[in-house]
Amino acid sequence: MLSSSYEGSILTDPNCRLLGGSRKRREPEPSRHQNARAGDFGNEAVAVVRSIAGLSLPKAAIFGNHDAWYTATPWGRKKCPYDRATEDWVQLQMELLGDADVGYSKRDFPQLGLTVIGGRPFSWGGSEWKYEAFYRDRYGVHNFAESLARIKQAVDDAAFDTLIFMGHCGPTGLGDTPESPCGRDWPPIGGDFGDPDLAAAIAYAQQQGKTVPLVTFGHMHHALRHRQDRQRQRLSRDDQGTVYLNAACVPRIVRTAAHCARNFSIVALERRQVQRTLLTWVDQRHAIVSEEDLSADVAPSKSLQALI
Numbered sequence: 001m002l003s004s005s006y007e008g009s010i011l012t013d014p015n016c017r018l019l020g021g022s023r024k025r026r027e028p029e030p031s032r033h034q035n036a037r038a039g040d041f042g043n044e045a046v047a048v049v050r051s052i053a054g055l056s057l058p059k060a061a062i063f064g065n066h067d068a069w070y071t072a073t074p075w076g077r078k079k080c081p082y083d084r085a086t087e088d089w090v091q092l093q094m095e096l097l098g099d100a101d102v103g104y105s106k107r108d109f110p111q112l113g114l115t116v117i118g119g120r121p122f123s124w125g126g127s128e129w130k131y132e133a134f135y136r137d138r139y140g141v142h143n144f145a146e147s148l149a150r151i152k153q154a155v156d157d158a159a160f161d162t163l164i165f166m167g168h169c170g171p172t173g174l175g176d177t178p179e180s181p182c183g184r185d186w187p188p189i190g191g192d193f194g195d196p197d198l199a200a201a202i203a204y205a206q207q208q209g210k211t212v213p214l215v216t217f218g219h220m221h222h223a224l225r226h227r228q229d230r231q232r233q234r235l236s237r238d239d240q241g242t243v244y245l246n247a248a249c250v251p252r253i254v255r256t257a258a259h260c261a262r263n264f265s266i267v268a269l270e271r272r273q274v275q276r277t278l279l280t281w282v283d284q285r286h287a288i289v290s291e292e293d294l295s296a297d298v299a300p301s302k303s304l305q306a307l308i
Contacts, residue, residue: 038218039064039168044089053096060116064168065124072134106154115158119167119198151201170217171199181246218248243274
């Protein structure tokens with residue numbers, strides 16, 4: 001079941017085991033696994049999204065800012081490689097994913113006893129409402145308050161009380177240093193660049209008594225722009241027991257003359273709690289090249305507060 005990894009892609013795995021103790025390859029039980037992808041599949045990369053849509057695994061996905069690269073911004077539209085009068089690659093991507101697209105929505109997984117809740121799709125992060133026309137035309141959303149209402153509705157509609165939140169960017173509230181999970185590492189250095197609507201929706205779910213074992217996202221690369229002596233904090237846990245995973249290990253694919261390695265994250269859930277989080281690299285034969293237990297990277301934080 002190993003597949004190419006994209007920024008923020010994770011594999012949530014309630015019962016991950018290695019066959020016979022071997023590190024050669026994982027043979028997951030499909031009904032006990034969920035494949036989650038947190039966007040930036042490419043610059044409106046329709047072919048990649050089509051391949052993800054064709055996966056037979058239980059899956060959920062949310063789009064990132066690069067998935068509307070030629071549509072959401074004036075400068076992006078100037079570089080658009082296709083005729084926007086006759087084609088709409090953003091809409092095509094959304095149609096390809098269908099029910100697997102959890103942006104402003106949810107997907108129930110009865111075989112796992114949980115629901116995946118999607119945050120704001122195509123997010124660029126930060127506390128400033130951006131790309132007003134894009135969200136107005138695509139979703140009828142005009143501001144953070146309306147965005148929050150869409151995510152809260154998905155929480156209310158969930159079939160299960162155990163919720164996994166997915167965003168392209170993570171929530172506000174995880175720290176404001178440049179090394180924080182959603183910290184700004186470009187000038188002006190510092191500040192929380194998370195999504196406030198996602199943070200408020202998570203706080204709402206927790207206040208409603210929902211169990212939120214995991215919030216996963218990408219966007220903010222592990223490699224920092226302003227320093228090379230350390231990486232971004234990748235894991236955090238709040239006082240409700242919710243684990244926040246930044247899975248944006250970039251580059252996603254490393255090629256040499258002899259090998260091609262791809263990374264993804266494995267999250268093991270047991271009894272509605274995260275038990276293990278691994279950053280795993282596999283080669284073209286699905287052999288494990290390396291594994292890193294991210295638990296040592298966990299830093300405590302307070303529960304997220306609604307700021308909007």
